[in-house]
Amino acid sequence: MSALEITGVDITPVAFPDPPLLNVAGVHQPWALRSIIEIRTGDGLVGLGESYGDAGHLDRLRQVAGELPGLDVFDLAQLRRRVARVVGGAAAADRHGLTGGSSERKTELSAFSPFEVAMLDLQGQAIGRPVSDLLGGRVRDTVPFSAYLFYKWAAHPGAEPDEWGEALDPEGIVEQARRMIELYGFGSVKLKGGVFPPEREIAAIRALRAAFPALPLRIDPNTAWTVQTSVKVAEETDGLLEYLEDPTPTIAGMAEVAKRAPMPLATNMCVVEFAHLPSAIEQGAVGVVLADHHYWGGLKMSAQLAAICETWGLGLSMHSNSHLGISLAAMTHLGAATPHLSYAADTHTPWQNGVDVVANPLVFTGGAVPVPTTPGLGVSLDRDALARLHENYVRCGIRERDDTGYMQRFQPGFTRNDARW
Ligand SMILES: O=C([O-])C(=O)C[C@H](O)[C@@H](O)C(=O)[O-]
Numbered sequence: 001m002s003a004l005e006i007t008g009v010d011i012t013p014v015a016f017p018d019p020p021l022l023n024v025a026g027v028h029q030p031w032a033l034r035s036i037i038e039i040r041t042g043d044g045l046v047g048l049g050e051s052y053g054d055a056g057h058l059d060r061l062r063q064v065a066g067e068l069p070g071l072d073v074f075d076l077a078q079l080r081r082r083v084a085r086v087v088g089g090a091a092a093a094d095r096h097g098l099t100g101g102s103s104e105r106k107t108e109l110s111a112f113s114p115f116e117v118a119m120l121d122l123q124g125q126a127i128g129r130p131v132s133d134l135l136g137g138r139v140r141d142t143v144p145f146s147a148y149l150f151y152k153w154a155a156h157p158g159a160e161p162d163e164w165g166e167a168l169d170p171e172g173i174v175e176q177a178r179r180m181i182e183l184y185g186f187g188s189v190k191l192k193g194g195v196f197p198p199e200r201e202i203a204a205i206r207a208l209r210a211a212f213p214a215l216p217l218r219i220d221p222n223t224a225w226t227v228q229t230s231v232k233v234a235e236e237t238d239g240l241l242e243y244l245e246d247p248t249p250t251i252a253g254m255a256e257v258a259k260r261a262p263m264p265l266a267t268n269m270c271v272v273e274f275a276h277l278p279s280a281i282e283q284g285a286v287g288v289v290l291a292d293h294h295y296w297g298g299l300k301m302s303a304q305l306a307a308i309c310e311t312w313g314l315g316l317s318m319h320s321n322s323h324l325g326i327s328l329a330a331m332t333h334l335g336a337a338t339p340h341l342s343y344a345a346d347t348h349t350p351w352q353n354g355v356d357v358v359a360n361p362l363v364f365t366g367g368a369v370p371v372p373t374t375p376g377l378g379v380s381l382d383r384d385a386l387a388r389l390h391e392n393y394v395r396c397g398i399r400e401r402d403d404t405g406y407m408q409r410f411q412p413g414f415t416r417n418d419a420r421w
């Protein structure tokens, strides 16, 4: 057996506390789910990956895991073939729908991604180089991230208030921004919208601009607005936003808005796989694509996306769902090795409130994460934390992210706000 041959794979579902963050689909459940992937080699190395924790996705990851023993950690081509063989042909939609539609290819690439990351981690450890070197080398020493603000309740119903407090109006949003910037030093700000009528969300943007005159701002209503409303909001926020993210559904809808919007439109909903790029580019639908290695097929394919965006004059930012420190490390290496990262990346890290599965989480300074220079991803598992978070998963009873179903428990009859205004 070669030292770089895979000898075993563990997939551990975990859950960590998630505050009641509001979005177009409803409200975050009290626990966010993730899966932690460990790949072992013959010479005792362990490579790490992190992905979604929804039941169907976990099943697919487990099926892939069973196919990996014997594979060389440098053989990503064979990994692709094995993933396709095992999960190919399934188009699995997320219940929350916040990253656009589903397809067989997106499902396959989502199952490929965490194994690719773990194998890159192993490759880096084997040759003594950081993952950023495997992606072409570091072009920056720190990767900038953006504050990610949410309208939120003070507490999950029936639970104690969390340390972030309520944010349901412009004052609450500005207060949240202040706290997040104080703690992390972020140099740009994204507001998750799609929760209230647009006038109320525009008021929050104006309040943020007044409180932070120099910081770039973005708003992302996750397609809550019609084309007409999107154009109106774009005109009213002229000069206030660095980009407007997914105001309305579909490439065609975004193209209509883009014709009249004074700022670039960004997306992680209408362009979520390579096949969407030609028509989006042809129609001028988007000016910025948010990469997300979790569904674009890992770090190398995300780097390819970046190159395409650069070629076609599109900006590049990075999308984030609730995540832990392995994903933050993966995003940081990708950001470090991507010359064309033109905007600060999204991250949910502040909403983790310090909970993690890694023993040495990457730390934000001045709104950016210094790129690890140690071999591989540069993070290792805290086994006690992994056991605790797995215990959370076992006890919490949540097996799928369902923001709408959870909201309906408190607001019977609630339906998603897609193109509502
Ligand atoms: O940029 C986005 O669309 C997102 O970050 C989607 C996320 O799932 C976010 O809306 C959330 O966690 O509620």
Ligand SMILES: [Mg+2]
Residues within 6 Å of the ligand: 220, 222, 245, 246, 267, 268, 269, 319
């Ligand atoms: Mg978005």
